[in-house]
Amino acid sequence: MSWTGCVLCVCMLFAACGGSERGHTLVVSSPLNADRQELVSVPYSEFCTSFGVDSLFRVVDAATGMEVPYQLEMLGAEEPQHVLLQVSVPASGTITLAVEADAPTTALRPMAYARYVPERYDDFAWENDVVAFRMYGKALEGRPDDAQGLDLWSKRTTDLVIDKWYAHGDYHTDHGEGMDYYSVGQTLGAGDIAPFAEGDVVYSKHYRTYEVLDNGPLRTTFRLDYEPWQVAGKTVSVSKVYSLDAGSQLNKVAVTYTVDGGGALPVAIGVARRADQGTHIGEQHRGIFGYWEPEQGDHGITGVGVILDNGGFDGLETTPTQYLNLLTVPDGGTITYYNGGAWNKAGRFATAGDWFDYLEAFKKRQASPLMVNIN
Numbered sequence: 001m002s003w004t005g006c007v008l009c010v011c012m013l014f015a016a017c018g019g020s021e022r023g024h025t026l027v028v029s030s031p032l033n034a035d036r037q038e039l040v041s042v043p044y045s046e047f048c049t050s051f052g053v054d055s056l057f058r059v060v061d062a063a064t065g066m067e068v069p070y071q072l073e074m075l076g077a078e079e080p081q082h083v084l085l086q087v088s089v090p091a092s093g094t095i096t097l098a099v100e101a102d103a104p105t106t107a108l109r110p111m112a113y114a115r116y117v118p119e120r121y122d123d124f125a126w127e128n129d130v131v132a133f134r135m136y137g138k139a140l141e142g143r144p145d146d147a148q149g150l151d152l153w154s155k156r157t158t159d160l161v162i163d164k165w166y167a168h169g170d171y172h173t174d175h176g177e178g179m180d181y182y183s184v185g186q187t188l189g190a191g192d193i194a195p196f197a198e199g200d201v202v203y204s205k206h207y208r209t210y211e212v213l214d215n216g217p218l219r220t221t222f223r224l225d226y227e228p229w230q231v232a233g234k235t236v237s238v239s240k241v242y243s244l245d246a247g248s249q250l251n252k253v254a255v256t257y258t259v260d261g262g263g264a265l266p267v268a269i270g271v272a273r274r275a276d277q278g279t280h281i282g283e284q285h286r287g288i289f290g291y292w293e294p295e296q297g298d299h300g301i302t303g304v305g306v307i308l309d310n311g312g313f314d315g316l317e318t319t320p321t322q323y324l325n326l327l328t329v330p331d332g333g334t335i336t337y338y339n340g341g342a343w344n345k346a347g348r349f350a351t352a353g354d355w356f357d358y359l360e361a362f363k364k365r366q367a368s369p370l371m372v373n374i375n
Contacts, residue, residue, distance in 0.1 A: 051099035076213035111246035112220035149189025154343035188270025191339025235260035250340035268324035292352035303355035
């Protein structure tokens with residue numbers, strides 16, 4: 001959708017709120033002693049009540065007058081559920097935002113995107129401005145090049161590249177924007193999840209259905225559903241909701257397992273392991289795992305990370321082909337974690353230490369979220 005189309009949509013949606021600009025402000029503060037640029041979420045109904053407008057609106061930093069990018073998050077519903085704001089907050093600091101009854105003056109460049117790719121064996125691919133991913137679909141099953149887990153595409157451009165790379169088909173070669181050289185094979189790849197029974201990963205078939213719940217410009221969210229399969233004599237099914245924010249190296253993943261007959265389900269969140277070792281950290285009690293791969297010839301170095309939203313892992317199982325972070329999920333329960341990666345040639349991470357520092361800082365941010373108040 002063009003920016004003009006988005007503006008018209010916003011105008012129509014906020015006209016329903018009624019009222020006029022009330023002079024309220026949004027105050028965003030950080031409890032951490034580190035600069036942060038993230039998305040914060042305000043419930044749409046609360047935003048309407050406090051900043052009701054009957055025409056176009058924009059959000060600005062009250063101190064600088066700079067516009068703040070925003071997105072209406074739908075989560076698959078017909079009406080907006082949240083207003084997402086892309087904010088920059090200084091270390092242990094506060095910013096104040098105002099809502100003006102005027103049209104944004106700056107077009108918002110899309111920085112998150114996802115789509116089903118029927119032209120490439122039912123892939124489902126998604127990206128933001130720093131990294132890209134894909135899951136394999138039904139049409140790939142049974143082929144010699146079939147693979148199992150999460151694939152990671154290395155980017156060194158902030159442009160969205162999925163459509164371009166699929167169109168030319170030569171994305172295993174770096175033409176200046178990056179490439180897909182990450183090898184998944186018969187592993188969980190860059191942090192996928194699967195049941196773990198009797199010492200082995202029990203893979204499902206590839207995803208069967210998808211639903212895009214939001215498609216940018218700042219956050220993309222979608223759901224993948226899988227057909228039931230047998231795990232240690234029980235029928236198991238799974239649904240995965242992925243969410244990727246602009247600027248983030250990591251996805252947020254909410255995974256819900258259902259076990260026929262009930263009972264807890266042992267699972268593993270896996271990362272492909274290379275023959276030349278590389279460097280890894282595993283703070284199991286804190287739910288952090290990071291891997292800095294060995295250099296792959298001229299392609300460079302990939303870093304992969306997994307972070308639990310709450311709690312720690314039960315243990316780490318190391319096989320010749322992957323690292324498996326173990327935990328147990330209750331029947332019908334949802335586990336939330338983060339997975340993703342980075343590429344040294346993109347310029348943000350030069351060493352294993354850089355990557356592990358990012359994972360540590362990410363974990364701290366999740367534990368100490370930005371605080372948003374309407375005054």
